[in-house]
Amino acid sequence: MKSYSQEYLGNPQPNSVLLDEVHNIIPMWSREELQFCVKYPYSSRTKEIVRWLNFDLESLDPQVLERALQRAKEGIEIGVINPEVASRSQKILLVEILSYPVAKIIVSLTKDNYLINRYAHAEANTARRFLYRDDNGVVDGIATDVGINMHNRSVFFVDYLNNIPLQEQFKLVNAPLDKGRVTLTRESEIEMIAEVLRNNIIRDLKKRYDIPSIYSTYAKELKQGVSAEKAVISDEDLGPVDASLFPPCIKALLSRARAGENMAHQPRFVLATFLTSINMPIDQIISVFRNMPNFNEKKTRYYIEYSAGKRGSGVKYSPPACEKMKYYGLCVNPDALCSKVKHPLSYYAAKKKGKRYAKH
Amino acid sequence: MQSIDFIRRALTEWYQKHTVKAPPQIERREFGAGVDKKIDFRHLKFRDEQSLNMYIRTSSPLYISYSAAYYEFPDGRPMEKKNWLGADLVFDLDADEYETPCTHPNDLVCEICMDRVKQEAIKLIEEYLIPDFGFNKNDLYIVFSGNRGYHIHIRNEEVHPLSQNGRKEVVDYLTANGLEPQYLGLVEMGKRIYGPKLDSKGWAGKIVSEIYSILSSDDKKFIAKQLGIPSKTAERIINEKDFILEGIKHGEWYRAGIPKKTWEKAFKIIAMKKAAGIDKNVTIDVSRLMRVPTSIHGSTGLQAAEIKNIDTFDVFKDPVVLPDDPVTVVGIKNIDFVLADQTFEIKNNLKIELPKYAAVYACGKDMAKVIE
Ligand code: SF4
Ligand SMILES: [Zn+2]
Numbered sequence: 001m002k003s004y005s006q007e008y009l010g011n012p013q014p015n016s017v018l019l020d021e022v023h024n025i026i027p028m029w030s031r032e033e034l035q036f037c038v039k040y041p042y043s044s045r046t047k048e049i050v051r052w053l054n055f056d057l058e059s060l061d062p063q064v065l066e067r068a069l070q071r072a073k074e075g076i077e078i079g080v081i082n083p084e085v086a087s088r089s090q091k092i093l094l095v096e097i098l099s100y101p102v103a104k105i106i107v108s109l110t111k112d113n114y115l116i117n118r119y120a121h122a123e124a125n126t127a128r129r130f131l132y133r134d135d136n137g138v139v140d141g142i143a144t145d146v147g148i149n150m151h152n153r154s155v156f157f158v159d160y161l162n163n164i165p166l167q168e169q170f171k172l173v174n175a176p177l178d179k180g181r182v183t184l185t186r187e188s189e190i191e192m193i194a195e196v197l198r199n200n201i202i203r204d205l206k207k208r209y210d211i212p213s214i215y216s217t218y219a220k221e222l223k224q225g226v227s228a229e230k231a232v233i234s235d236e237d238l239g240p241v242d243a244s245l246f247p248p249c250i251k252a253l254l255s256r257a258r259a260g261e262n263m264a265h266q267p268r269f270v271l272a273t274f275l276t277s278i279n280m281p282i283d284q285i286i287s288v289f290r291n292m293p294n295f296n297e298k299k300t301r302y303y304i305e306y307s308a309g310k311r312g313s314g315v316k317y318s319p320p321a322c323e324k325m326k327y328y329g330l331c332v333n334p335d336a337l338c339s340k341v342k343h344p345l346s347y348y349a350a351k352k353k354g355k356r357y358a359k360h
Numbered sequence: 361m362q363s364i365d366f367i368r369r370a371l372t373e374w375y376q377k378h379t380v381k382a383p384p385q386i387e388r389r390e391f392g393a394g395v396d397k398k399i400d401f402r403h404l405k406f407r408d409e410q411s412l413n414m415y416i417r418t419s420s421p422l423y424i425s426y427s428a429a430y431y432e433f434p435d436g437r438p439m440e441k442k443n444w445l446g447a448d449l450v451f452d453l454d455a456d457e458y459e460t461p462c463t464h465p466n467d468l469v470c471e472i473c474m475d476r477v478k479q480e481a482i483k484l485i486e487e488y489l490i491p492d493f494g495f496n497k498n499d500l501y502i503v504f505s506g507n508r509g510y511h512i513h514i515r516n517e518e519v520h521p522l523s524q525n526g527r528k529e530v531v532d533y534l535t536a537n538g539l540e541p542q543y544l545g546l547v548e549m550g551k552r553i554y555g556p557k558l559d560s561k562g563w564a565g566k567i568v569s570e571i572y573s574i575l576s577s578d579d580k581k582f583i584a585k586q587l588g589i590p591s592k593t594a595e596r597i598i599n600e601k602d603f604i605l606e607g608i609k610h611g612e613w614y615r616a617g618i619p620k621k622t623w624e625k626a627f628k629i630i631a632m633k634k635a636a637g638i639d640k641n642v643t644i645d646v647s648r649l650m651r652v653p654t655s656i657h658g659s660t661g662l663q664a665a666e667i668k669n670i671d672t673f674d675v676f677k678d679p680v681v682l683p684d685d686p687v688t689v690v691g692i693k694n695i696d697f698v699l700a701d702q703t704f705e706i707k708n709n710l711k712i713e714l715p716k717y718a719a720v721y722a723c724g725k726d727m728a729k730v731i732e
Contacts, residue, residue: 157493158519161526172529173536174543176561180494183561264525326641329524333439 034093036138038083039130041100042123042197043145050101053094058212060102067095068102069218075103075122076115076226079293080129102215108205109219114260114291115226116205121262121293124198131190139189146196153189154181163195164188166264241280247347248333249325250274260291266328269307270344274319276308277345319344363723364422366730368395370682370720371656372420378681380416380424381654381666382409384515388430388445392649393421394658399649405435422658425649428513430520439647446520449527450650452642453481454509467725468697469508474675481510481670484636488534489514492562504679506657506664511650524646531640536631539563541624545611552614553623563631568608570630575605575616587626589618656681661720677701684715689728697721 029049037046075081083096100123107119131139143150149159157172160182164170170191175182184192243254253271256263263271268289275285282304289300302311309316321343325331331338341347383389386409392402393415406412416424427434428450432443455473456466458480462473481502489495489512501513522530532538544564546555556564558572574586575597583594597604597616607615613623642648651657651664662679680700691706698704699718706712706727714722722728 156518157530158522158526161529162521162523166525168538168540169543171538171540171543172533173539173563176564177492177533178494178561179491323641327528327644329528329644329646335438 029090031088031090031093034090034097035085038085038093038096039134040127040142040145041097042127042200043142045145046097046100049097053098055098057105057215060098061095063095064098064102065214065218067099068106069222071099071103072107072115072119072222073225075126076107076118076222079118079122080125081122083126104201104205105209105211105215106218106222108207108209109211109216110223112223114258115223116202117260117262118293120198120201120205123201124194127197128190128194131193136186139186139193143189143193146193146200148192148196150184151181152183154183155192156180157182160184160192163192163199165191165195166266241275241278241284242352245348245351246274247338247341247344248335249331249344250348252332253330254288257288258291260293262293267330268303269317270319270325270328270330272304272307273317274344276304276316277318278348282308363729364395366687367658367661367720367724368420368422370661370716371422371658372417374656374682375413375416375420379409379413380652382406382412383426383652385430386412386426388432388434390427390429390431390434390442390647390649391652392423392425393419394423394425395421398423399425402649403435403437416655424652424655426652427647427649429647442647444646446517447522447646449514449519449522449530450642450648451484451512452505452509452639452650453477453484453512453637454505454639456508457637457639465695467508468695469675471676471698474508477509478670478673478675480637481512484512484534484638485670487566487634488636492533493530501653502667502670503651503653504662504665504667504673504675506651506655506662506679507660510667510670511653511664513650513653524644527644527646531638531643533563534636534638535640536563536635539628539631541627544627546613546620546623546627548620552612553620554611555608555613555623557611558609566634567627567630570634571626572605572608575601575608586629587618587622588629589622589626593618659724661717661724680717682717682720684717686713687716687719687730688713689719689722689730691722691728693727695727697725697727 033045034049037043037049040046071081071083083099084092085096087093087096103119107115110116127142131142140150140153148155148163157177157180160175161172168174170188172182175188182188243251246254250271253263253267253274256267257271271288272285275288276282282301285304286297286300289295289304290297305311307317319325320328322331322334322338322341325344337347337350341350386406389405390402391404391406391412392399393404394400404415406415427447429447430445432445434442436442455469455477458473458476460473460476462470464470485497485500489500490497495514495516499514499516501515503511503513505511541555544556544562544567545560546553548554556568558568559565560568571587574583577583578598580591580594580598583589583597584591587594600615604616607613642650653664653666656663661682663681665673665679665681667673667678676698677700688711690711691708693706694708695706696703697706697718699721700715702718704712704714704718704722706722711731712728714728719728719730723730
């Protein structure tokens with residue numbers, strides 16, 4: 001296995017680095033520059049600095065480790081990170097900068113998809129927040145740094161579609177598509193950066209590296225620290241409902257929700273309406289959504305009661321039929337029974353009936 | 361002999377002497393084959409062109425299809441074991457997507473409906489795939505479906521990673537689904553309405569140029585109908601035409617003196633009219649199986665022929681590849697059809713001698729059966 005510092009930090013021969021010594025020998029970085037790197041710890045400028053520091057994971061300054069753990073917790077718990085951008089101390093700025101790659105190591109070592117998703121989501125939120133306050137030059141630079149292939153602010157439509165959030169204003173039909181390229185607006189550029197960054201982080205955190213054991217201790221601590229908050233949803237929590245009878249599409253949505261994936265509107269709607277249609281108790285439905293990165297109990301309750309027809313117009317919504325599900329790309333791994341039904345609810349009903357007969 | 365056995369035999373004879381072309385990266389594709397249904401077996405995998413043809417010659421399927429997708433393990437099952445690596449971008453245009461004045465039974469075709477499909481295919485290519493999506497003519501691999509339409513395959517590597525949601529966005533673009541005038545730039549600032557310009561890109565530009573040409577007309581009834589406005593307003597517009605057209609060219613929509621709501625409606629009416637007609641699910645479904653180009657469609661005996669030039673392609677002639685030795689069949693309804701520049705008249709309960717390609721077509725479409 002490659003070592004993390006070799007592949008990720010690009011250090012051929014890592015050194016032990018104590019930041020107190022470092023900051024005396026790096027006058028070539030201005031405070032503004034370091035502040036930039038605190039805001040954008042994945043920028044190529046930051047990578048240069050980290051590479052120059054050439055630190056060794058074995059003997060890292062303990063302050064960095066502490067801040068990294070805190071960074072991960074902060075991100076996972078509140079969904080956004082608040083680094084000390086304004087600090088006048090070069091040392092604090094360096095600690096912030098290094099806390100990013102180290103936090104990634106710690107989260108990665110938990111091997112917990114829920115934590116990985118939430119952490120990536122938080123870093124993306126953080127990026128978005130800083131980018132909206134910076135000027136276009138910075139935004140363009142960061143776009144290139146995270147790997148977006150841009151010419152004159154335009155991107156190939158496949159790259160655009162694979163990374164733009166599914167919102168009406170970003171739909172391709174409303175975008176200036178010409179000769180295969182979409183010209184980005186400031187907003188779509190920032191949203192794309194956030195999404196690419198999120199995907200990059202998730203991809204990185206799922207790689208496995210050779211990491212000194214001290215980091216596992218931190219990973220354990222992180223896991224314990226946040227597990228109280230993370231809802232562990234097992235099939236028992238579904239109440240009187242038997243999840244083994246669910247069609248493949250709903251099972252897939254359920255496990256995405258449990259893994260804390262930030263699902264788009266359509267899949268959320270399908271999951272909520274399916275569960276309300278089979279009369280699963282509302283509190284239990286809410287707990288299914290608990291792991292999502294931007295979970296908000298009040299809003300979720302309102303949303304679910306709304307789909308169940310207990311609010312608003314009183315219209316009870318149903319999940320879409322299989323054909324629509326296919327159209328939305330939500331029909332996954334259909335099985336033999338699927339070819340006999342036209343609606344996910346009829347799949348469930350058929351299975352339920354089958355089960356009842358099987359008992360006799 | 362059953363009609364189905366007759367058709368299978370006719371196809372097998374042809375397959376003995378001809379080779380079906382392997383799609384690129386054949387070893388990464390899933391194949392399906394069918395006799396009773398279009399697909400009785402799927403999850404098949406072939407190493408190369410030779411083994412594909414070997415299979416066809418020995419098992420005589422009526423239908424043979426392959427995945428637009430590339431997999432690490434094309435024969436893996438269930439689906440998630442295949443490990444999807446990407447997929448061609450495909451479009452399906454079929455006669456049942458369009459309203460036509462045809463009176464023949466639904467599964468048959470005539471020149472009117474087949475011409476309509478062809479016009480839709482040309483529109484898709486010339487108004488969307490080339491200018492908006494930036495493909496070259498050479499990127500578009502066009503194939504007759506073997507029955508009632510066309511398939512367009514885009515096999516360029518750079519489209520392979522497009523996600524299922526991304527493909528849905530492509531479909532929404534082509535069908536103008538989810539188009540919102542405000543996101544195309546139509547806004548009200550102060551009391552003035554501004555909007556997209558004649559040189560705007562994407563749907564914005566399409567709509568402006570359409571409105572521009574409608575407003576260039578001197579026919580007030582036409583303008584009123586096209587834009588959904590009262591004919592009095594249309595009359596006023598005609599009187600101030602130059603002033604208004606000049607404004608719209610540069611995005612100054614207020615010059616027409618029409619409320620924003622009305623423009624919004626007009627944008628949507630025009631978008632619906634210009635939208636392309638395709639079978640959405642075929643493009644979106646990333647594990648879809650498509651007819652193998654150059655194979656024969658078992659319900660028609662027609663070849664899923666590769667098309668060099670769609671303008672000159674003759675659906676009633678070019679895909680006719682089966683031989684013309686005579687076969688006697690008996691009609692099961694009264695009906696006419698055209699193939700290879702000839703009209704054939706089938707009469708219920710009457711025997712008729714047909715060239716083999718027409719006999720296969722008539723039996724495949726349940727117009728006639730072979731004699732025991
Ligand atoms: S066929 Fe219907 S029920 Fe089965 S997975 Fe697809 S959408 Fe769900
Ligand atoms: Zn017709």
